[in-house]
Amino acid sequence: MLGTLKSSVVLDNTAPMTEVITVDTLSWNYFYEQAVQLLHVTAQILPTLLLGVILLVLSYLISGPLSRLLIKPIDYMTDSKLVHLVVRRSISTLIILFGVYLFLRLAGLTQFAVAIMSGTGLIGLILGFAFRDIAENFIASLLLSVQRPFKIDDVIEVDGRLGIVKKVTARATTLVDYDGNHIQIPNATVYKNTIKNLTANPKMRGRVDIGIGYDNDIRSAQTLALDIANQQNAVLSDPPAQVLIKNLGSSTINFVLYFWVNSEQHSPLKVASQLMRELVNEFTKQNISMPDDARERIILTDP
Incomplete structure (x- = not known):
């Protein structure tokens, strides 16, 4: 019985054996096995990764033509170039983002792709603050396109x-x-x-300032300036040109010649330049003086 007890104690104190495997990480066999394993994993994911890259590039290439095709119905609703431009760019951006989403899914970044597309979580919050100005400008472009x-x-x-x-x-x-x-x-x-x-109304008003001496007949000068303006082909008859007295200077009576032109055909600045040239020539022929502003000179001499 004592022998049996001793035998039982020996069996109970026996611990399970653990096999210890040592690997020499500096051996060529280890590097070879790791390289083969890496190549095997790469060979498995490479086709899927290449497919994702192809889809990404393809989405970028077709975003332009496809967006132009999809906005064809808008031609029947509006002829605004702004609306066409904003809608086309929006569709193109969505197509590219869809290509990025497919690439991330095929690359194994499913959760990251879902987070980007859903816009939830911390990433969506960070992106929302980072791209707040971009979103604001984009919405403003849509409103400008609609209101025109x-x-x-x-x-x-x-x-x-x-x-x-x-x-x-x-x-x-x-x-x-x-x-x-x-x-x-x-x-x-x-x-x-x-x-x-300035061009919503094609009729745009221009002006020319005129100053004549006090020794000239005011009404004659006004009539002559108005005749010169009406002789110009670029000056419209409706609304009619006007010559109004602006103020009385120190040595001149100052007029303003107002005229209207079609800004889609003529530049108001060029027409004003032409009128100035004609006014100077005609006023000189008619002996209408155009003096400078009077200047008072005080000469001090020693007593």
Whole structure:
């Protein structure tokens, strides 16, 4: 019985054996096995990854033609170039984002792709703050396209900047001023500020300032200036040109010649320049003086 007890104790104190396997990480066999395993994994995911890249590139290439095809129905609703441009760019952006989503799904980044598409979670919150201005400008571009306060090639003044509208994107409105400078104004700024459209009405008024001496007949000078303006082909008869007295200077009676032109055909500045030249020539022929402002000179001499 004692022998049996001793035998039982020995069996109970026997612990299970653990096999220890040592791997030499510096051996060539280890590197070879790791390289083979890496190549095997790469060979498995490479076709899927290549397919994702192909879909991404394909979505970028077809975004332009497909967006132009999809906006065809808009031609029957509006002829606004701004609406066409904004809608086409929006469709193109959505197609590219869909390609990015497919690429992430095929690359195994399913959760990341879903987070981007859904816009939820911390990533969506961060992106929302980061792209707040972009979203604001994009919405402003849509509102400008619908309300149409101006169109391409219109001359507008916004936030103290005057220029010709050349392009409207999802981010900004591009103006070209009369010095040839390109000015990009964010759409949100354009929408929030007062827009002065100088070409919404094709009839634009110009002016020429005239000063004659006090020794001249006022009515004759007014009639002559009005006749010169009416002889110009660029000056419209409706509304008619007018010559009004502006003020009385120190040595001149100052007039203003107001005239109207079709801004789509003629430049008010060029017509005003032509009128100035004709006025100087005719006033000189008619002996109508145009003196400078009087200047008083005081000469001090020693007593």
